[in-house]
Amino acid sequence: MADKKRTTPAPEVGPSSPTPASATTPETTQSPAAPAQSPTTAQSPTAAAAATEPAHTSTDSDILPAQHWQNAPIEEAEFDDDDEDADSAFGGGTDSTASLSESILNFRNLHGRTYHSDIGAAAAWTPNDESQAESMDIHHHMCTLLLDGKLFLAPIPDDVQKVIDIGTGTGIWAIDFADTYPAANVIATDVSPVQPNWVPPNLSFEIDDANQEWTFKDNTFDYIHLRAMFGSIADWGAFYREAFRCCKPGGYLEDHSNSVKFDSDDGSVTPDSPMGQWTKVFWEGGRKFGRSFRVVEDSLQEKGMREAGFVDIVVRDFKCPIGAWPKDKRLKELGSFAKLVLESDMEGYILYMWSAVMGWKPDEIQVFIAHLRRQLNDKAVHAWYQHRVVYGRKPA
Ligand SMILES: C[S@@+](CC[C@H](N)C(=O)[O-])C[C@H]1O[C@@H](n2cnc3c(N)ncnc32)[C@H](O)[C@@H]1O
DSSP, X not given: OOOOOOOOOOOOBBOOOOEEOOOOOOSSOOOOOOOOOOOOOSSSOOHHHHTSOOGGGOSOTTSOOHHHHHHSOOOHHHHHHHHHHHHHHTTOOOOOOTTSOGGGGOOEEETTEEEOOOOTTOOOSSOOSHHHHHHHHHHHHHHHHHTTTOSOOSOOOTTOOEEEEESOTTSHHHHHHHHHOXXXXXXXXXXXXXXXXXXXXTEEEXXXXXXXXXXXOTTOEEEEEEESOTXXXXXXXXXXXXXXXXXEEEEEEEEEEEOOOOEESSSOSXXXXXXXXXXXXXXXXXHHHTSOSOTTTTTHHHHHHHHHTOEEEEEEEXXXXXXXXXXXXXXXXXXXXXXHHHHHTHHHHHHIIIIIITXXXXXXXXXXXXXXXXXXXXXXXXXXXXXXXXXXXXXX
16 A cells, blocks of 8 residues: 555544545644653652643743632532542552663652653653653553554554564553463553563563663564553654564554643634643643654654654554543543543552652642642533554565
């Protein structure tokens, strides 16, 4: 199949039909990436925090200051729920594998949440503790619902041999894949050693920083998979070049990502609402942090894959509802899980970007989260976000 041109209509709610890719014009272009920054600790903020301005003085005038949310009223009952959830979310425990060196297990701490230890150019913005793991596993379930039970979309052969999942998180995708393809040899990498010990015999986990030159030889993998790595990759061009190098001729790369933009077709998500502000803070924070959260908006997947040399690139867009607002039963279920992903660890998604990058204080963040939860529960809000799957083949 040759590369074909694509114009991108607004995606349908739920799964859509395949769309061959073409270069698309991004809404805006991202400034050159800032130097790589590391997660910070509550005790000793690193350059990541120090080099960035607090939101209050942000150059992005679209971002409302933390004070705005402190002055805005929140209904009492909803605020109580938030407090309860916040308590349980902060300071969650962490599983670890036994065989790893001490330095890898030397997790960093930010306001009671743990983040991976110092490793290469990695700076993951999500914690690596139990609360985040639970949210990631719910997200996995939601993604398989979105894809009608499929784990991937690329036309890989049934006898696929060597497979890698980059940034595997809890390893749940890799475990499912290894179970489904017992003859395949599956490797899954991450910067945090938080994967379980009891996994299929054909799966192994490795600690590896995807932002550095990959440790694998040329032409190693038949299939390379990644999901939800937005905000984690410092240079997508370099990332896809490494993927191309390590992919076997005829093999596939498949990247699942999503927009952090909460959208609505009826204007129920406004720019100044908590959901509207979530988008702005992630976009501006990503610019400061040097790791883009505009992977979908700036078509970084298609561009990066094409520039690296992949061909037959296919783009599939899915519109994923947030909340049980759709009438359709399946979409209602999908939206309920999407909401649960956020609710199960709201602090985990927000804390690093709002605190270490944008300079908000913990109590300011908690108030913002309370507003966000309230909007998530508002039945008049019909929010959705875009989920994009892009895959391409390394020419034989
Ligand atoms: C949002 S989670 C997604 C996990 C998994 N892909 C999934 O979809 O369930 C992002 C994962 O990427 C990992 N990560 C972040 N930066 C990384 C890097 N530079 N190299 C490898 N993994 C990284 C994080 O530790 C985290 O587990």
